[in-house]
Amino acid sequence: MPNLLDAAYLGLLLACSPVLASRSLRRGKYREGWAEKLRGRVPRRLGEAPCLWFHAVSVGEVLLLRPLVADLQRRRPAWEVVISTTTPTGLEVARRTFPDLVTFYAPLDFSWAVRRALDRIRPTVLALVETELWPNLIRAASERGARVAVINGRLSRRSHPRYRRFRALLGPTLRRLDAVAAQSEESAERFRDIGVPADRLTVTGSIKYDGLDGDRQSSRVRSARRSLGLEDVSGPIFVAGSTQEGEELAALEAYQAAREEHPGLRLILVPRHPERGAELAGWLASRGEPVWRRSVDEVPPRTPDPGERPPVLLIDTVGELSSIWGLADVAFVGGSLHPGRGGQNMMEPSAFGASVLFGPHTSNFREAVEGLLDRGAARVVRDAAELASALREELAQPTTARQRGASARGFVLAQRGATERTLALLDGLVGPIGKASRPGTSVSRNASRPASSAA
Structure with a gap:
């Protein structure tokens, strides 16, 4: 099978x-980490504590x-934690x-x-986040005595038929x-349908809810406001985030239409x-729009003079x-x-x-979308015209908009608790050895350089 x-x-x-060659030539970050990716030369772990x-x-x-690792380090400080990712942006954020x-490709x-x-890592538990079902990795980990788990497991309605077709091979x-710790009963049923034994399935909910900030006065939000020159802005702010090609036009046209009635409106665009x-x-x-670009413009934009058009704030960073x-x-x-993208968070x-506001193609977040829409806590806009209309309505009825936002926040708060349930599952997988281990072990690394350079 491996061959x-x-x-x-x-x-x-x-x-x-x-x-891949084209990307490597155009973007240097795609040239990183091939020793890890193709040869498995990840950092070597030296200690014997649970990992x-x-x-x-x-x-x-x-x-x-974030919330899972933070709680894990607080409760089990002797355990070692390493994190791998696949993409350059993922590793940068990690x-x-x-x-x-220790983070690595x-x-x-x-x-x-x-x-x-x-x-080299010798993990006690290999925890795959969401749907990383790699046969050789899972087989080799199991053969080496590691416990293998899927956490925050999700199988979308769109991906389920593809996995089902390969059920015999999987x-x-x-x-x-x-x-397998599934986000929802629906995902658990899909995992069961493709062949995960029922006695190894549990529904923990989604860790994403636990990791959400939600505090507009947090240091991170205040820092963002300051760095974007928005501390003295009193008008409404429209953020179009995780936009794909074509959606920037819809967001800009909505902003330009709403600005006629709300000249103090600001647009933050995050592709x-x-x-x-x-x-x-x-x-x-x-x-015809002035632009302030986050990756290039080091000084925050100044407050526009009366009658002066403010810049679109373009956040082209990770x-x-x-x-x-x-x-x-x-x-x-x-x-x-x-169609074809499945939405963002x-x-x-x-x-x-x-x-x-979001469009109609949100299959990757079906449960969340249904929960929000059932409570009237979000709106679906089907095209650019509906986005423009919805933005103008939200700005014209700020009390209704705030009520909708409060309902959305209440829904998120009600979903929390998955981190606690996932930690209990990981505790059980590590077993008694984890509770007897002591701090003092390590992974061989140099924190000042990329993990791919470790021996």
Whole structure:
């Protein structure tokens, strides 16, 4: 089985090599970490304490680990925690969010790479975040005596049929899982349907709710307001976040239409892919909009003079959106106007009590969307015209908008508790050895350089 998978992966890698080469030439960050990815040369662990290896594919999954890791370090300070991720932006955020932990690129699912990585880390528990079902990694971890769990597990309605088609091939992998902690009953049923044994399934809820800030007066939000030059702004703020190509136009047109009635309105635009920053800045300028670009402009924008048009604040950096949502009176969550993208996390602006808008294509967040809409705590906009109309209505009826935001925040607060349930599950997987272990072990690393350079 591993040899067949290796051959399939090699074929896929060769087929994708022109795209990977192009990205490496255009974006230096894609040249990082190939020793880890292809050879499994991750940092070597030296100690004998229980070790939890969390694998989180990208930014969203890395960030949801914040409350879990914080509680884990407080309750089990002797345990070692390492975090791997797949994408350059994910690793950048992991290094910034967990500066005291070892973070690295996960090995690709080649048998030789995952074996070497596991032999170097020697995890007690391998915790895969959401839906990282890599057969060679799971098999090799299980063969080495590690307990393997999926935490915050999610199978969307869209991805479920794809996994079901390969149920016979996935069966041996899924039977090696020691636990699957699903976000919802719906996801648990889908995991059961593709072959996860029922006695290894539990519903913990989503950790994402526990990690949401929600405090508009927090230091992170105040810092964002100060760095964007918004401390003295009294008018409403419209944040369009995690936008994909085409959604920036809808957000800009909505902003321009609403600005006629609300001249103090400000727009903060946060594209899903920050590397589009230069392109978007040029496009905004061509539309007659002054632009302040976060990655380039070091000095916060000054307060506009009376009658002067304020700049669009373009945030083309990684990891700041979760704080910027705390500035929003009205929030549009991107990745949702056009099919095939599945939406982005609307829980972050909801936690801050913003009046939340998103498009109809939100299959990746179905349970959250249903919960918000059932309470009248969010609005669906089906196209650019509806987005413009909804923004104008929210600004014209601020009391109604605030009530909608309060309902959204109440919904988020009611969902919390998954971190506690997940910690109990991990405690059980580590077992009695974890409670007897003492601090003082370590992973070989140099904190001042990327993990890929570790021996």
